[in-house]
Amino acid sequence: MFGDAAGSYLGDSPSGWFIPCMTSKPTTITIKPSGSISIEGEVVLQDRDGNPIPRPPEKHPGILKLCGCGHSKTAPFCDGTHNEFKAKG
Numbered sequence: 001m002f003g004d005a006a007g008s009y010l011g012d013s014p015s016g017w018f019i020p021c022m023t024s025k026p027t028t029i030t031i032k033p034s035g036s037i038s039i040e041g042e043v044v045l046q047d048r049d050g051n052p053i054p055r056p057p058e059k060h061p062g063i064l065k066l067c068g069c070g071h072s073k074t075a076p077f078c079d080g081t082h083n084e085f086k087a088k089g
């Protein structure tokens, strides 16, 4: 069924049909205490010129992890380097 509470659509057409433009599940962004930013759901990642940024292989399919600590060697993606700083205090 289209247009349920979790979905979205552009509007009803004159014929009564509507065009779904999103999946029924919203994208979720979680800021982790470690500094990583976990994004689950559909998202387009691009540079400031609009060019797509290739994604690294996903450890957890469907979840994109971005670096929020500033220490990743694979920025803008989280590569786990934040753990080195957590261990030092």
Ligand code: FES
Pocket (backbone or CB within 6 Å): 034, 035, 036, 037, 066, 067, 068, 069, 070, 071, 072, 073, 077, 078, 079, 080, 081, 082, 083
């Ligand atoms: S948040 Fe993981 S490397 Fe920066």
